[in-house]
Amino acid sequence: MNLIADFDLSGLNTLGLAARARFGARIESAEAIEELAALASGTGLPLRILGGGSNVVLREEVAAVVGFMATKGKSIDQRADGSATVTAQAGEDWSEFVAWTISQGLPGLENLAGIPGTVGAAPVQNIGAYGIELADRMESLLVWDTQERRQVRLGREDCDFSYRQSMFKRSGNRFIVLEVTFALPRDWTPNLSYPGLDSLPSDADARTIMERVLEVRRAKLPNWRTLGNVGSFFHNPIVQPELAQGIAGVPRYPQRDGSVKLSAAWLIEACGFKGYRHGQAGVYDKHALILVNHGGATYGEITQLAARIVETVRDRFGVTLIQEPIEP
Ligand SMILES: Cc1cc2nc3c(=O)[nH]c(=O)nc-3n(C[C@H](O)[C@H](O)[C@H](O)COP(=O)(O)OP(=O)(O)OC[C@H]3O[C@@H](n4cnc5c(N)ncnc54)[C@H](O)[C@@H]3O)c2cc1C
Incomplete structure (x- = not known):
């Protein structure tokens, strides 16, 4: 090499x-x-x-x-009980991998269709969309442990997954994901709970759901090939109920532990940032959670804009937004 x-x-x-x-x-x-x-x-x-x-x-x-x-390869292991596991190498394109599982007659990942990036990065932030996250389907993964200098197989319980979080993110680049194995449900039922999917018939098949997910994503998100972006720039903040109650009109999603998840997009839009520009960096004019590169934006312009948003939202609502993309 x-x-x-x-x-x-x-x-x-x-x-x-x-x-x-x-x-x-x-x-x-x-x-x-x-x-x-x-x-x-x-x-x-x-x-x-x-x-x-x-x-x-x-x-x-x-x-x-x-x-x-850039490692490639994927395989299916059909089990006697009718369930299946699928394994993909880290460099496989996530969205192509999802489409491949559906083409093999293996439903379970359709709600996660269209997320850019690789299979190996998917566990790092426990990717999620349309009511499903990676942790719901992942069985195990193979990593290279840079401290111990050896390959280790880890189960889901070792990964400490939560909302856009994992042990991999917290461990500061210690583990390199080599391959990921998913257990796809034998008794699959569609998850149509999320707005945009709820108008589909209750017996919609996985391909129909995947196509609807791709359609909704195309309508909502800018195409990064023509308008640079990293999807959501901030996590939806999880706050104590008293703080959430004090913000009139913000969409609230109660969590099992009593805390409340708020819409970061709503908070940013309420501060007047939708469509705002700072040099060549900007806030997408159709979705306030997405920072975009209008062409030739610099690292400084993007991070200054992000800092201004964080400060303004904190001053106005007392909520601290956490940046989602990583600065290696
Ligand atoms: C338009 C758009 C829409 C998006 N929508 C969603 C969405 O709906 N849901 C969602 O969760 N995310 C979404 N994202 C974010 C992004 O697609 C995911 O986080 C994706 O998993 C990143 O994959 P990547 O290969 O591009 O990772 P990279 O950006 O290359 O890397 C991200 C981090 O993972 C680490 N990493 C990468 N590969 C490995 C590996 N093999 N082993 C260990 N660490 C590794 C990197 O070091 C880095 O810290 C979106 C992004 C865009 C641009």
């Missing part, structure tokens, strides 16, 4: 920021990780993994060795 110096990341992040890493390499096999980790430690720089670059905000100069995950 060769490390490429001054590795250009500009075409490898959906926000479309111009960025270069000190060194970079394409990872085409699980074994290559081991080699890359050794090469990175020789440079004295940290190793960072990039998948589809759809949940990162990159600085102009990334002081790291960046491994671009």
Whole structure:
């Protein structure tokens, strides 16, 4: 494996920021990780993994060795009881993988169709959409532990999943996901609870649901290929009920532990940010939770805009927004 110096990341992040890493390499096999980790430690720089670059905000100069995950492969294990597990390598495209499971007659992931990025990054923030999250379907995964320098198989219970959170995010890049295995339900029933899907017939099949999800996503979200973005820029904040009660009109989603999830998009829009611009960075004019690159936006413009939003929402509502995309 060769490390490429001054590795250009500009075409490898959906926000479309111009960025270069000190060194970079394409990872085409699980074994290559081991080699890359050794090469990175020789440079004295940290190793960072990039998948589809759809949940990162990159600085102009990334002081790291960046491994671009490109491992491919997927397989099905049909069990005697009629259930199935499917396994995909980390570099597989998530959305293509979901479509493939449906084409194989295996329902269960359809609500998560259309999320950009790779299979390997999906557990990092426990991706979720339309009433389902990865933790509902994941059975186990294989990781490279950069501290212990060995492969480890982890179960769902080891991953400490919660809303857009996992042990992987908290562990600060210790684990590199190599492959993920999903248990797809034998007695599948459609999950049509989410607005946009609730008009489908109650016996809709997985393909119909996937197509509706893709249609709703296309209508709601900007296409990152033409308007750079990373999807939701902030988590929906989870607050104590007293704080939620004091904000008239905000959509509230009570949680099992008594806390309340609020709509971050509503809070940002209420502060007048929808369509707002800061240089070439902006807030999408159809959805206030999405920051966009109008063309040539810099890391500074995006992060200054994000900071202004956080400060304004905190001053007005007493709620602190947490940024979703990671700054490697
Ligand atoms: C238009 C749009 C819509 C989106 N909609 C949703 C949505 O509905 N729901 C949702 O949850 N997210 C959504 N996202 C966010 C994003 O798609 C997901 O977080 C996705 O899982 C990121 O995958 P990636 O391969 O692009 O990760 P990257 O952006 O490349 O990396 C993200 C983080 O994961 C780490 N990482 C990547 N691969 C690995 C690996 N193999 N092992 C260990 N760490 C790794 C990186 O180091 C980084 O810290 C959206 C983004 C966009 C642009």
